[in-house]
Structure formats: C-alpha cells, structure tokens
C-alpha cells in the first residue's frame with residue numbers, strides 16, 4: 001500500500017463526513033446490514049470485555065459495544081471520523097464505555113502490547129484498505145488479542161459486489177477499459193477502478209486462506225446481505241409490517257450465515273479466534 005493510497009482513503013472518509021453515519025440507516029438494505037452486523041458481533045462480546053475498535057467511524061457499533069457492557073478503545077485513521085465519533089456519543093450513556101480515542105492505521109498496531117484486548121473489532125472494511133498488507137495487518141490484530149479472544153471484522157465482498165453493483169461496474173469498465181476491468185475482476189483490487197472508492201475486495205475462500213496463514217481459527221462467517229439485496233421497493237413494503245419484518249430479519253440473518261450465501265452479499269463478516 002503506497003502513501004498515496006493511504007492518503008486517498010483518508011481523504012475519502014474525511015470528505016464523506018457524517019454520510020458514513022447514515023450508511024446503515026437510510027435504506028431498508030442498510031438497516032438489514034446493520035442488524036446482520038450487530039447480531040454477529042453479539043456472539044463474541046462479553047460484559048467487561050476490553051475491545052479495540054479499529055476504523056470505528058462515527059460510532060455506530062460503539063453504541064452496540066456499550067450496550068454489551070464492553071470497555072472500548074476507539075480508533076480511526078480519519079481525524080474527521082474521530083471528531084464525528086465524539087459528537088455522536090457526547091452526552092449519551094455509550095460515552096461512558098469509551099476509554100480512549102486515537103488515530104490508528106490498521107497496518108500499524110505496534111503501540112499496543114501483545115494480548116491486550118479480549119476482542120478487536122474492524123467492521124465496515126478497514127481491512128479492505130490494507131491491500132498488500134492485509135495479512136500483516138491481520139497478524140497485528142491477532143497479536144494484540146488475548147489467547148482465546150476474537151478478531152471480528154467485515155470486508156467488501158468481491159463476488160457479491162460485482163453482482164450487486166453490476167451497472168456501475170460495467171460503467172467503470174467503459175471508463176477504465178477492458179484490460180483494467182479484467183484486472184479488477186481477477187484481483188479484487190479496486191485501485192484499478194476510476195469510478196469506485198478504492199478498496200481490496202475478498203472472497204470467502206480468501207478469508208479462509210488468510211486465517212490459515214495467520215494461524216487463527218475461523219469460528220464464524222456471514223455475508224451481508226442476502227435476499228435483502230433484491231428489489232428495494234418490495235423490501236420497503238415488507239418493512240412497514242413490523243411482524244413480517246421481524247420474521248424476515250431472522251430468516252435473512254440465518255441465510256447470510258449459510259455457506260452458499262457467504263460470497264453473495266456486498267460484505268463478508270468473519271470472526272477469528274486467537275489460539
């Protein structure tokens with residue numbers, strides 16, 4: 001990962017500002033994604049756990065960590081996102097769960113002693129911004145996790161994003177040319193794109209491979225989302241009926257965790273246990 005890639009990513013999130021907060025609430029699809037992530041996280045956090053949140057953004061999941069009675073060290077690579085985090089939590093009960101806020105690049109966790117955290121959380125793709133350093137970054141996250149503790153993360157899905165974003169992918173192919181587009185589809189590396197935000201996309205098999213290389217146990221995976229990536233109008237109508245919506249969510253969360261669905265969403269969630 002070059003310095004330019006890093007700056008590009010930081011500038012992107014600096015400019016995105018508070019729109020990052022609404023990503024998981026301004027559409028039925030986003031609201032389902034939030035529920036899938038939240039429910040996944042609940043399996044791995046116990047009351048009193050010390051959690052490092054990497055790429056915390058404006059704090060959506062810090063509220064959940066606080067609800068789960070964890071103590072949270074909040075970090076992000078963007079100072080704009082860290083400021084937003086402070087503003088979103090100020091005056092709320094969740095703020096009392098925050099032990100610290102600091103800038104941190106997921107590729108450099110050397111400031112923390114080994115085995116410091118019960119859980120390291122990197123939701124919403126920070127690992128997708130490590131590119132060639134993703135294995136080293138993940139090893140770094142595992143190093144600071146206590147034995148028996150968990151690294152919980154989500155990354156952009158390579159195959160699912162291609163399917164879901166097909167119209168914009170084809171537009172990108174027109175702009176960058178077929179050779180560059182072939183590179184995107186054969187590497188998952190969106191640095192070859194000119195119309196999408198840059199990131200490294202992953203397949204479920206890449207996550208399995210990474211976990212082996214890092215010597216960690218892959219204890220759970222899920223896609224986000226599955227059926228809810230289909231017709232937004234149908235989904236919107238379904239959401240108006242709270243009982244049917246609650247039932248749909250249960251089926252959706254269960255479907256996302258099925259092996260046949262893992263590559264089908266826009267994101268892949270996973271949990272690694274440090275032996």
Ligand SMILES: C[S@@+](CC[C@H](N)C(=O)[O-])C[C@H]1O[C@@H](n2cnc3c(N)ncnc32)[C@H](O)[C@@H]1O
Pocket residue numbers: 009010013020054055056057058059060061076077078081104105106107122123124125126129130
């Ligand atoms: C899509 S947002 C996710 C925010 C939050 N975790 C969530 O899921 O709602 C990705 C976050 O990762 C941060 N980020 C980008 N590059 C990073 C890096 N190299 N190290 C740590 N965080 C990074 C961004 O600033 C942004 O806040």
